[in-house]
Amino acid sequence: MTTNGQWRLKSRPDGMVKESDFEYVEEPVGSPGDGQILVRNLYLAFEPAMRGWLNDVKSYVPPVQIGEVMRASTVGEVVESKHAGFAAGDIVSGMLGWQQYAVADGEPGMMGRLTKVPEGVPPQLVLSALGGTGMTAYFGMLDVGEVKAGDTVLVSGAAGATGSVAAQIARIKGAAKVVGIAGGPEKCAWLRDEAGCDEAIDYRNEDVGKRLRQEFPKGVDLFFDNVGGDILDAALLNMAQNGRVVICGGISQYNEKELPSGPRNYMQIVIRRLTVKGFILVDYFHRAGEAMGELGQWVAEGKLNHAEDIQEGIENTPKTFLRLFSGKNLGKQLLKL
Amino acid sequence: MTTNGQWRLKSRPDGMVKESDFEYVEEPVGSPGDGQILVRNLYLAFEPAMRGWLNDVKSYVPPVQIGEVMRASTVGEVVESKHAGFAAGDIVSGMLGWQQYAVADGEPGMMGRLTKVPEGVPPQLVLSALGGTGMTAYFGMLDVGEVKAGDTVLVSGAAGATGSVAAQIARIKGAAKVVGIAGGPEKCAWLRDEAGCDEAIDYRNEDVGKRLRQEFPKGVDLFFDNVGGDILDAALLNMAQNGRVVICGGISQYNEKELPSGPRNYMQIVIRRLTVKGFILVDYFHRAGEAMGELGQWVAEGKLNHAEDIQEGIENTPKTFLRLFSGKNLGKQLLKL
Numbered sequence: 001m002t003t004n005g006q007w008r009l010k011s012r013p014d015g016m017v018k019e020s021d022f023e024y025v026e027e028p029v030g031s032p033g034d035g036q037i038l039v040r041n042l043y044l045a046f047e048p049a050m051r052g053w054l055n056d057v058k059s060y061v062p063p064v065q066i067g068e069v070m071r072a073s074t075v076g077e078v079v080e081s082k083h084a085g086f087a088a089g090d091i092v093s094g095m096l097g098w099q100q101y102a103v104a105d106g107e108p109g110m111m112g113r114l115t116k117v118p119e120g121v122p123p124q125l126v127l128s129a130l131g132g133t134g135m136t137a138y139f140g141m142l143d144v145g146e147v148k149a150g151d152t153v154l155v156s157g158a159a160g161a162t163g164s165v166a167a168q169i170a171r172i173k174g175a176a177k178v179v180g181i182a183g184g185p186e187k188c189a190w191l192r193d194e195a196g197c198d199e200a201i202d203y204r205n206e207d208v209g210k211r212l213r214q215e216f217p218k219g220v221d222l223f224f225d226n227v228g229g230d231i232l233d234a235a236l237l238n239m240a241q242n243g244r245v246v247i248c249g250g251i252s253q254y255n256e257k258e259l260p261s262g263p264r265n266y267m268q269i270v271i272r273r274l275t276v277k278g279f280i281l282v283d284y285f286h287r288a289g290e291a292m293g294e295l296g297q298w299v300a301e302g303k304l305n306h307a308e309d310i311q312e313g314i315e316n317t318p319k320t321f322l323r324l325f326s327g328k329n330l331g332k333q334l335l336k337l
Numbered sequence: 338m339t340t341n342g343q344w345r346l347k348s349r350p351d352g353m354v355k356e357s358d359f360e361y362v363e364e365p366v367g368s369p370g371d372g373q374i375l376v377r378n379l380y381l382a383f384e385p386a387m388r389g390w391l392n393d394v395k396s397y398v399p400p401v402q403i404g405e406v407m408r409a410s411t412v413g414e415v416v417e418s419k420h421a422g423f424a425a426g427d428i429v430s431g432m433l434g435w436q437q438y439a440v441a442d443g444e445p446g447m448m449g450r451l452t453k454v455p456e457g458v459p460p461q462l463v464l465s466a467l468g469g470t471g472m473t474a475y476f477g478m479l480d481v482g483e484v485k486a487g488d489t490v491l492v493s494g495a496a497g498a499t500g501s502v503a504a505q506i507a508r509i510k511g512a513a514k515v516v517g518i519a520g521g522p523e524k525c526a527w528l529r530d531e532a533g534c535d536e537a538i539d540y541r542n543e544d545v546g547k548r549l550r551q552e553f554p555k556g557v558d559l560f561f562d563n564v565g566g567d568i569l570d571a572a573l574l575n576m577a578q579n580g581r582v583v584i585c586g587g588i589s590q591y592n593e594k595e596l597p598s599g600p601r602n603y604m605q606i607v608i609r610r611l612t613v614k615g616f617i618l619v620d621y622f623h624r625a626g627e628a629m630g631e632l633g634q635w636v637a638e639g640k641l642n643h644a645e646d647i648q649e650g651i652e653n654t655p656k657t658f659l660r661l662f663s664g665k666n667l668g669k670q671l672l673k674l
Contacts, residue, residue, distance in 0.1 A: 261598030
């Protein structure tokens with residue numbers, strides 16, 4: 001009998017999430033019943049939005065409960081299948097959580113649904129450029145932001161998994177200028193050299209407002225925000241008239257104990273006649289095929305670069321999650337099991 | 338020779354605007370040169386946005402300078418005309434400021450442009466329901482908010498000149514439910530009895546969040562905000578999925594010394610997939626005829642009620658302006674000269 005190492009939510013984080021908010025547990029690997037599939041996870045994926053799932057508040061998905069295995073996107077290999085649609089050896093993506101093994105149902109909704117990864121596609125790619133983060137960038141830029149040729153585009157959190165794809169989609173679609181904001185010279189160099197950005201702003205070492213005024217003398221047509229806080233406020237003061245702001249996320253806000261003050265410059269929405277839109281990927285799941293097809297083609301054509309930060313070992317799972325909030329990851333944060 | 342009493346900006350307000358920020362001056366009435374028109378003002382109009390014009394910051398119009406006559410919308414009667422388009426006795430609207438008389442040019446842009454008031458139209462109506470505030474509600478509800486039959490609609494500052502027209506336009510367009518927020522039982526009664534609201538929320542005496550949850554169990558489809566602050570935050574927590582927020586103004590913010598914290602609940606824009614839009618009336622001036630035509634028809638048909646709070650006497654001008662910020666006015670704040 002094999003054991004299944006799991007990380008379960010032990011306590012709700014108070015402010016910054018800590019390793020001790022999770023508890024490592026081992027239990028016997030489960031047996032698939034009729035219609036079920038036993039999967040061995042190969043990679044776990046980490047996203048800033050997962051921080052929100054730890055709070056006991058109503059949101060677009062239910063919170064993770066104390067004692068539950070932490071929810072997360074995964075890819076794995078089918079070990080045993082009692083479901084006609086899957087066979088041992090299939091590579092599958094799903095949301096099987098922070099554990100080495102999981103028994104999945106066929107398609108009981110978003111959380112347990114498995115998708116086969118086509119042969120020839122590196123498994124970790126369906127967690128990054130072709131996965132939730134890539135699709136978030138895809139629909140956020142194209143459907144919500146309506147990026148078009150000639151736009152001046154700003155992306156915050158641009159060295160992250162979603163931001164880097166968003167910046168490159170703007171480039172592919174003919175944006176006049178693409179500027180990414182990230183933390184540190186290494187990430188900024190990568191944005192310029194690999195991720196289609198004309199310029200990069202290092203928010204840790206530069207005056208973001210000053211750089212925005214320099215880079216966008218006529219204002220930003222489209223701002224794709226993953227960060228919120230001071231960066232959103234600086235961007236609002238540098239939007240072009242009739243500019244669009246896509247609120248994809250707000251990583252600067254997720255670990256605050258008290259609800260932080262909102263964007264102080266929000267009256268710029270009026271003064272500059274802005275349109276600010278939010279969105280959630282789940283609303284676009286029915287178009288996942290379209291997104292994965294186009295994203296996959298861009299990857300194959302060499303138009304879409306992607307970076308992955310791959311940590312290893314189930315014991316390092318919470319530590320890997322925390323890398324997102326200290327800004328350690330360049331590109332998609334993954335853990336290999 | 339007649340004297341022209343004027344109120345000029347004496348000092349920039351520090352926080353709440355005060356009467357002493359303005360200075361009363363008398364000077365001889367000017368003489369119109371070729372192409373100019375001498376107008377005697379009959380009514381001065383007051384809007385919350387005028388508070389923003391007193392700050393020395395770049396915005397959608399230049400700030401009023403120290404020593405300048407305070408900018409304001411007006412209606413008046415032509416006393417003497419050396420312009421082919423105007424004759425003595427014409428009733429004209431324009432932005433002639435806080436003064437008894439003004440020499441206006443024909444059409445040198447927004448500030449000095451005069452528009453003839455058609456015969457039979459009460460002059461003060463072109464400062465309220467058929468003027469800037471009515472048109473702001475018109476374009477804000479129809480073009481920006483895209484109100485449609487079946488929408489659940491919330492309006493803040495609903496007993497004000499713009500809010501009350503906005504609420505009634507929602508009613509006219511077949512909204513399923515229209516709720517207004519205002520301060521005090523008198524205004525709330527007026528909203529229910531005269532201004533097309535199904536319900537009114539008295540923010541001074543009621544828990545706005547609790548009432549919103551009661552009145553909108555399925556959420557607000559369209560929120561037309563004139564207030565900002567706590568009311569915007571409460572509304573964000575009660576928006577329907579894919580709801581629209583029109584930011585028309587933020588009167589709760591205008592007199593703060595420090596830039597207030599923005600909407601703390603702004604991440605609801607993501608969670609609820611909201612679209613938040615700002616706008617400025619000047620972008621719609623080319624369609625003023627359309628708006629005034631339709632608004633005028635609704636007034637004539639008895640579908641659009643309007644209230645005016647009319648103070649009197651040039652000496653009371655700054656005091657009348659301050660009524661806006663203590664919430665004294667029901668409907669359009671005017672001063673009769």
